[in-house]
Amino acid sequence: MLIPGNLIRKYSIPGPRYTSYPTVPYWDAVPAPGFFGPGWLDHMASAIGANARKGIGASIYVHIPFCRSICAYCGCNTRLTRDNSQVGPYIDALHSELDLYCRAGTFRLSELHIGGGSPTFLPPPEMARLIDGILDRVDANTDAGLSAEADPRTTTREHLEVLAARGFRRISFGVQDLDPAVQQLIGRIQGEDLVRRVTLWARELGFTSINFDLIHGLPAQTTASIERTMAATRELRPDRIAFYANAYVPWLKPHQKKYSEKDLPSPELRRTLYEYGRTALENAGYLEIGMDHFALGHDALWLSFQSRRLHRNFMGYTPRFVSPLIGLGVSSIGDTWNAFAQNEKVLEPYMAAVLGKKLPLVRGHELDSEDLVLRRHILNLMTRYETDWSDEKAHTPYLDLVGEKLSGLSRDGLVVPGPSSCAVTETGRAFLRNICMAFDARLARKSPDRDVFSKTT
DSSP: OOOOHHHHHHHOOBOOOOSSSSOGGGSOSSOOTTIIIIIHHHHHHHHHHHHHHTTOOEEEEEEEOEESSOOTTOOSOOEEOOOGGGHHHHHHHHHHHHHHHHTTOOOEEEEEEEEESOGGGSOHHHHHHHHHHHHHHSEEEEEEEEEEEEOTTTOOHHHHHHHHHTTOOEEEEEEEOOOHHHHHHHTOOOOHHHHHHHHHHHHHTTOSEEEEEEEESOTTOOHHHHHHHHHHHHHHOOSEEEEEEOOOOTTTOGGGGGSOGGGSOOHHHHHHHHHHHHHHHHHTTOEEETTTEEEOTTSHHHHHHHTTOOEEETTEEESSOOOOEEEESTTOEEEOSSEEEEEOSSHHHHHHHHHTTOOOEEEEEEOOHHHHHHHHHHHHHHHHSEEEOOSGGGOOGGGGGHHHHHHHHHHTTSEEEETTEEEEOTGGGGGHHHHHHTTOHHHHHOOOSSOOSOBOO
16 A cells, blocks of 8 residues: 655654553653552452453563663663573562562463563573463463563574473564664574574474564665565464564664664655565465554454454553553563553662562552543554544543544544544554544643654654
């Protein structure tokens, strides 16, 4: 689909990715007294109980920050090291942190995701100890979704055997781009043979949902480099693909200064690269989901999108609503639907807090009634491309102002607004973040006073 260049230039502005609402920069500066201790556990206990009565289990996200090298494009919370001596104490801390959450009550586990950083930095025996310690502390549903991220450069067959033996059936490989010139600039050298090897191992070991993370908008990227990556992707045929836009935020991640904005594709070329990749994927049988995601027709992500059960949280798109989300490890974020809390981002203070038997929280936010309504509408747009507030329970006074904001988007052919509804057009899907910004009351009332977000297109 050809997107007019004037629209790309007009809407190429900084904006959130909306894995949460309110977005992290707009969380309350100082939550209510007691929030970082018993208050947060009370939120967790309430969410565990309320959702258990609906048959909804909890989710756990575990952050492994360690990396042997830092990729120039990376926006994750990482710790550069080649010293494995930090691994054991960190796993002990993760188990101790989960023990603190177990005080909120016994809960059933519906999802476990291990991300990073590089989870495959962990030696396989330590990875096994980490997972066993978590599963021993919770009551996992028989259909619990267990998944992990993996760096092909550090993934061994033994890593995958450890995961498979414990019920993991989804694995996400960080592929990014397979052009050597691009890899050289971003500091991530990995050949097609390496990606092929780990993918075939995963298939042999019974993984049923393999994901490739790809990125468009990297330095030196061209349609030829995208085609090279897509050709390998078509051959290996992962079940899902995340085709992310490169988030260039050097003011937050100084290592991104390895290259400058001049080295990056223009907004128009960046969109061309995405459309080129999108067409290649669709011609290979992949189906577009939400923002930047694709899946084959048998995959749970596509099936949940079709049945309107698709969910989105700090881990990205997931096939079902799970709550609460318990975040373990440095920088992890927890979510009870009506409150958020984030852990200490630096390893040493995190470890000190957990060893002192304290939750390692440093920031949080309790959603007010307006937040809760707008959160639902932004989630609907991100997962269904439409939302409706004709029901009184789905209305908040700020929505009376949204019509004016949608009128400009409508004139550009991005949305079809109704008296109390909004539907995203096919063209509008390229500007989903911009459309959600029309529903962001906190952003409307106060623009950031510094660079915070990457560009939307």
